[in-house]
Amino acid sequence: MRAAVITRPRKLEIQDLPPPEVGAGQVRIRVGATGVCGTDLHLFDGHFHAQLPLVPGHEIAGIIDQVGPGVRDLKEGQLVALDPVIACGQCWACRRGQRQHCLNFQALGVTRAGGFSQYVVAPAGNAYAVENLTAAEAAFAEPLGCVVWGLLRLRPEPGGNALVFGAGPIGLLLMQALLAVGVAAVTVVDPVAERLALAKTLGAARTVQSGPNLSEELRDLEPHGFDVVTEATGVPSVVEAMPQYAAVGGKILIFGVAPEDATVRISPYDLFQRDLSVIGSFSLNGTVPQALAWLETGRVQVKPLISHQLPIEQLRLALEYKEHPGMEGALKVLIVPE
Ligand SMILES: [Zn+2]
Ligand SMILES: [Zn+2]
Missing domain, CATH: 3.40.50.720 (NAD(P)-binding Rossmann-like Domain)
Structure with a gap:
């Protein structure tokens, strides 16, 4: 599968990687759309203590193509939006309901492989089934x-x-x-x-x-x-x-x-x-369901915010959009792997 990999600060490579294996309690998603955001730019610049190499992309939506053992309620073929925050559930912050401050914080596209890739694996609890939205719209579940x-x-x-x-x-x-x-x-x-x-x-x-x-x-x-x-x-x-x-x-x-x-x-x-x-206000804290409800009911409109849908190969263009002619008016840029 093709994936965009930050190999060192300000170095981005398109690599052919083996698709990730789905483990117990996990789902594998064929990425439909992943939003590009300022955090990706910070990671590209080597900030946020990025552990490189890294496949960035944390605003992810796609179709489940494999379901690991022990997963309930999710099925192959379902469109899901991912909450990128992977909290341990056991630390001081998690026990206080502050998942985004987890002392063992992990996040898709930040500390683990994310969505600028054809496939991504996530804990089933991070995948939210979506109805009546496109993958491009569902990719807004994280920022919203x-x-x-x-x-x-x-x-x-x-x-x-x-x-x-x-x-x-x-x-x-x-x-x-x-x-x-x-x-x-x-x-x-x-x-x-x-x-x-x-x-x-x-x-x-x-x-x-x-x-x-x-x-x-x-x-x-x-x-x-x-x-x-x-x-x-x-x-x-x-x-x-x-x-x-x-x-x-x-x-x-x-x-x-x-x-x-x-x-x-x-x-x-x-x-x-x-x-x-x-x-x-830092990040998100279990608030994907409310975001999806706003998207599904049309209370919050996102289609007009999408200015570009680009293949993985053009992620660099999205990260450096300010320097590229034709990208000046960019609003939300989505990477659409296929
Ligand atoms: Zn973001
Ligand atoms: Zn924790």
Whole structure:
């Protein structure tokens, strides 16, 4: 089978590997679609203590083609979405219900072979049967699962207003999810006009193109600020500016992945005096079922977020899309092995 393998930092090879053997309690999936995300880029760059060689890809959907001994409820031929987080179930964090902080953390496409491959093996408990979705749509179960977890952390109040920085695939999922849980109006900020137009069609109440007058424009729109301020950019200067847009009692959710060594300046007095909350959210924690429910009911739309579907051989193009002509407008890139 063909697989994309990071052999050392910034070195990606397409290799012909033997298909993985299915073990007890496992299923083997013929990959239908795997989403490319920023984490893959970090792994490609050699961050996240990547143990190389590694087949990356953790946003995986495909058809079960082999079922190992002892697997219940899953059958060959079923379309499944995979939760990449493999938790030990026995450590201090797992016993507290914090699977994504498992002290023996493993994850498909991060510490074990992932989905940029024709086949992948996963524990049966990580595979969720999917109905009425394509593999391309089901590949969003993981990123949307992260968004669900973010909202469980955030607990936005019904009828409030929200501000989202970033109208990339994750920002657009976040915006739709905020609306789905009862936020009344979401304002989206991004530098790219086309992305803002898409945000509008997906339900944004208002969009603002970021520029030198951004803070005045947002203040004009909401003089008292936003109940929820969140970002899907990972840009420290964006995070630093977030408290100024929060209403009294507001909640700030840091969702994007900032550089590990970045720091920002935030006024503790401002947090104190205006009853602000700053909330972090890491990965996903058993939230694939909710994500699939949103996908299956159409409450969250993902088809418009898919800009490219590429073969494994073109993974490098997806990882370095910013440098490739024709990829500038890329939103979600899916690798489609066959
Ligand atoms: Zn991801
Ligand atoms: Zn554990």
